[in-house]
Amino acid sequence: xxxxGKMLDTHPTGLGRVTREALVTCIDQVLECxxxxxxxxxxxxxxxxxSELRRCIRTDLDCADVCNATARVLSRYGGDDADVVRxxxxxxxxxxxxxxxxxxxxxxxxxxxxxxxxxxxxxxxxxxALLATLE
Amino acid sequence: xxxxGKMLDTHPTGLGRVTREALVTCIDQVLECxxxxxxxxxxxxxxxxxSELRRCIRTDLDCADVCNATARVLSRYGGDDADVVRxxxxxxxxxxxxxxxxxxxxxxxxxxxxxxxxxxxxxxxxxxALLATLE
Amino acid sequence: xxxxGKMLDTHPTGLGRVTREALVTCIDQVLECxxxxxxxxxxxxxxxxxSELRRCIRTDLDCADVCNATARVLSRYGGDDADVVRxxxxxxxxxxxxxxxxxxxxxxxxxxxxxxxxxxxxxxxxxxALLATLE
Amino acid sequence: xxxxGKMLDTHPTGLGRVTREALVTCIDQVLECxxxxxxxxxxxxxxxxxSELRRCIRTDLDCADVCNATARVLSRYGGDDADVVRxxxxxxxxxxxxxxxxxxxxxxxxxxxxxxxxxxxxxxxxxxALLATLE
Numbered sequence: 447x448x449x450x451g452k453m454l455d456t457h458p459t460g461l462g463r464v465t466r467e468a469l470v471t472c473i474d475q476v477l478e479c480x481x482x483x484x485x486x487x488x489x490x491x492x493x494x495x496x497s498e499l500r501r502c503i504r505t506d507l508d509c510a511d512v513c514n515a516t517a518r519v520l521s522r523y524g525g526d527d528a529d530v531v532r533x534x535x536x537x538x539x540x541x542x543x544x545x546x547x548x549x550x551x552x553x554x555x556x557x558x559x560x561x562x563x564x565x566x567x568x569x570x571x572x573x574x575a576l577l578a579t580l581e
Numbered sequence: 582x583x584x585x586g587k588m589l590d591t592h593p594t595g596l597g598r599v600t601r602e603a604l605v606t607c608i609d610q611v612l613e614c615x616x617x618x619x620x621x622x623x624x625x626x627x628x629x630x631x632s633e634l635r636r637c638i639r640t641d642l643d644c645a646d647v648c649n650a651t652a653r654v655l656s657r658y659g660g661d662d663a664d665v666v667r668x669x670x671x672x673x674x675x676x677x678x679x680x681x682x683x684x685x686x687x688x689x690x691x692x693x694x695x696x697x698x699x700x701x702x703x704x705x706x707x708x709x710a711l712l713a714t715l716e
Numbered sequence: 717x718x719x720x721g722k723m724l725d726t727h728p729t730g731l732g733r734v735t736r737e738a739l740v741t742c743i744d745q746v747l748e749c750x751x752x753x754x755x756x757x758x759x760x761x762x763x764x765x766x767s768e769l770r771r772c773i774r775t776d777l778d779c780a781d782v783c784n785a786t787a788r789v790l791s792r793y794g795g796d797d798a799d800v801v802r803x804x805x806x807x808x809x810x811x812x813x814x815x816x817x818x819x820x821x822x823x824x825x826x827x828x829x830x831x832x833x834x835x836x837x838x839x840x841x842x843x844x845a846l847l848a849t850l851e
Numbered sequence: 852x853x854x855x856g857k858m859l860d861t862h863p864t865g866l867g868r869v870t871r872e873a874l875v876t877c878i879d880q881v882l883e884c885x886x887x888x889x890x891x892x893x894x895x896x897x898x899x900x901x902s903e904l905r906r907c908i909r910t911d912l913d914c915a916d917v918c919n920a921t922a923r924v925l926s927r928y929g930g931d932d933a934d935v936v937r938x939x940x941x942x943x944x945x946x947x948x949x950x951x952x953x954x955x956x957x958x959x960x961x962x963x964x965x966x967x968x969x970x971x972x973x974x975x976x977x978x979x980a981l982l983a984t985l986e
Contacts, residue, residue, distance in 0.1 A: 449748045449835060453755035456827040458762040477751065478719045481743075481791070485723035488792045491905050492728040500896050507912075508654045508665060514784065515650035519643045521751070522758045526636075530643060530679050533672040540668045557726040565719060584883045584970060588890035591962040593897040608886075613854045616882065616926070620858035623927045626770050627863040635761050642777075649919065656886070657893045692861040700854060771931075778924045778935060785920035789913045800913060803945045807938040814935050 448474050450521070459524045465579055472535075472576040473520045479542060479569035480513035486549065486562035493556065502548050502559065509545035509566065512538055516573075528580050535573045535580075542570040583609050585656070594659040600714055607670075607711040608655045614677060614704035615648035621684065621697035628691065637683050637694065644680035644701065647673055651708075663715050670708045670715075677705040718744050720791070729794040735849055742805075742846040743790045749812060749839035750783035756819065756832035763826065772818050772829065779815035779836065782808055786843075798850050805843045805850075812840040853879050855926070864929040870984055877940075877981040878925045884947060884974035885918035891954065891967035898961065907953050907964065914950035914971065917943055921978075933985050940978045940985075947975040 451470045454461075461469065487506035490499040516538040523531050546566030553560035586605045589596075596604065622641035625634040651673040658666050681701030688695035721740045724731075731739065757776035760769040786808040793801050816836030823830035856875045859866075866874065892911035895904040921943040928936050951971030958965035 449752050449831070450755065452831055453752055453759070453828055456831060457755070457759045458764075473751075477747065481747065481787070482719050482723055484788055484791045485720065485727070488794075488909070489723070489727045491908060492794065494728075496902055496905070500901070503896060504657050504659075504893070505662070505665075508657060508662075510788075511650040511653045512669065515646040517751070518646045518754055518780075521754045522639050522643060524639075524758075524762065527640070527643075527679060530640075530676050533675045534647065537668040537672040541665050544662060544665050558723055561719070561722055561726060584887050584966070585890065587966055588887055588894065588963055591966060592890070592894045593899075612882065612886065616878075616922070617854050617858055619923055619926045620855065620862070623774070623929075624858070624862045626773060627929065629863075631770070632766055635766070638761060639758070645923075652886070653889055653915075656889045659893075659897065693858055696854070696857055696861060774927050774929075775932070775935075778927060778932075781920040781923045782939065785916040788916045792909050792913060794909075797910070797913075797949060800910075800946050800949050803942040804917065807942040810938045811935050814932060 450474050450477075461523075461525055465525075468576045468579045469520060469523065472572040473517050475565075475569045475572035476513045476517045476520065476538065479565045480510045480517065482562045482565035483507070483510035483513065483545060486558050489556070489558040499552065499556075502552055505541075505545040505548045506562065509541050512541045513569065520576075532577060532580055535577045539570040539573040539577075542566040542573070546570065585609050585612075596658075596660055600660075603711045603714045604655060604658065607707040608652055610700075610704045610707035611648045611652045611655065611673065614700045615645045615652065617697045617700035618642070618645040618648065618680060621693050624691070624693040634687065634691075637687055640676075640680045640683045641697065644676050647676045648704065655711075667712060667715055670712045674705045674708040674712075677701040677708070681705065720744050720747075731793075731795055735795075738846045738849045739790060739793065742842040743787050745835075745839045745842035746783045746787045746790065746808065749835045750780045750787065752832045752835035753777070753780040753783065753815060756828050759826070759828040769822065769826075772822055775811075775815040775818045776832065779811050782811045783839065790846075802847060802850055805847050809840045809843040809847075812836040812843070816840065855879050855882075866928075866930055870930075873981045873984045874925060874928065877977040878922050880970075880974045880977035881918045881922045881925065881943065884970045885915045885922065887967045887970035888912070888915040888918065888950060891963050894961070894963040904957065904961075907957060910946075910950040910953045911967065914946050917946045918974065925981075937982060937985055940982045944975045944978040944982075947971040947978070951975065 483506040490503045549559040549563035618641040681698045684694040684698035753776040819829040819833035888911040954964040954968035
């Protein structure tokens with residue numbers, strides 16, 4: 447079990463089981479996406495033809511920052527303030543789709559972009575899945 | 582002039598003057614709000630009757646994290662990816678309004694909550710003003 | 717393999733294998749610690765006798781922020797600037813030891829503090845192990 | 852007065868006046884440096900000969916992340932845990948000096964690097980000045 451799952455099991459505020467599982471999955475996916483984007487930006491910076499990757503580096507940095515903030519907001523979600531969480535999840539999904547689409551364009555040339563595009567896609571899906579349980 | 586204004590004046594990508602000014606104002610307000618929220622959370626933690634401030638501390642922490650990510654995304658805004666920036670600005674405004682409303686409830690008792698509520702209100706306004714120039 | 721490992725395998729800058737493995741382990745431990753601390757702070761905020769946990773909440777928030785910055789700096793480490801990385805690792809270990817010691821004091825009463833103390837301990841160790849390969 | 856100064860004036864934990872003033876100055880300088888570095892990284896990404904700026908972009912990103920974490924830790928400083936604050940300040944000064952030196956190399960060619968180098972220099976000084984009051 448991830449540290450997120452272990453920690454939420456010991457949290458005094460009990461969420462229902464379904465929401466808790468969707469929440470753990472989503473937080474872990476968001477954190478994985480943040481890390482993939484931070485590393486993809488740096489790998490792009492090291493590529494020989496890096497000037498073609500300007501937009502990819504920017505969107506990676508944006509996505510990493512938004513994902514890190516999203517993971518923190520979700521980690522403090524206790525069942526109320528659903529409006530804030532919904533907006534945060536929708537924005538996170540938007541940013542991940544934009545970043546995933548940009549990384550996809552370089553996926554054949556740069557394997558780090560392929561791995562990152564996949565992390566973005568899974569993250570957007572996890573955000574949408576958690577959103578569905580909150581509506 | 583703030584460091585944001587000075588730096589954007591030296592940026593090779595020129596935005597139009599109207600957008601640039603709205604952008605500088607918004608970034609600076611978002612950063613001020615982030616800082617007010619970080620400090621309000623900590624001041625709440627030091628209050629004698631801190632258990633009545635649990636929700637205020639949480640929303641302060643959420644608002645600080647979302648504002649910090651928003652400032653970074655805005656600082657990388659070069660005129661494209663308006664979809665991402667719009668979603669980020671809308672979410673930032675939502676979080677600021679939620680945090681401002683919670684701080685307002687304690688504004689009579691705790692001056693730090695009054696200052697923070699005002700910073701949140703100005704930040705939400707600046708986000709909406711920048712949004713208006715992007716539509 | 718973690719996303720950190722997968723991504724560093726595709727990075728154009730090759731570090732030696734020993735350093736790369738110590739780096740992956742350290743980054744993943746730092747990220748786990750950041751997440752444990754964010755969640756421990758929130759669980760403390762939800763405890764009935766939360767006023768005894770003020771210091772624990774503060775040190776959790778500090779540790780999460782320092783660990784998140786550390787993970788990002790390490791993710792950009794390409795073999796030079798060892799001075800910066802060394803200082804960052806030493807500070808991260810100091811903060812983790814301080815946070816772990818505070819969490820340990822509440823470990824018998826609050827299971828989230830026990831899990832977090834353990835994450836802090838492992839993170840400090842991973843920082844020291846990576847430091848040892850850089851000297 | 853900056854929002855940092857206003858907020859610390861309303862904080863229930865009173866630091867001595869000298870420490871409080873050094874603290875406000877330092878936090879504001881650290882935040883200004885973080886913002887200069889975020890914007891310098893992005894301006895470098897937009898330069899035609901960006902491949903000569905790889906190292907500058909990386910050190911800007913590192914410096915922004917370390918400064919943001921430093922500002923948060925300092926904002927929660929209530930007078931104890933001086934060990935943690937000292938380590939954080941020393942690391943922040945180290946990173947600022949490294950980033951300032953790299954930016955200085957491009958200061959003649961790129962004005963954003965000149966502004967950023969100056970922000971880094973002032974930030975390192977403010978960290979050292981606060982350190983001196985804590986010893």
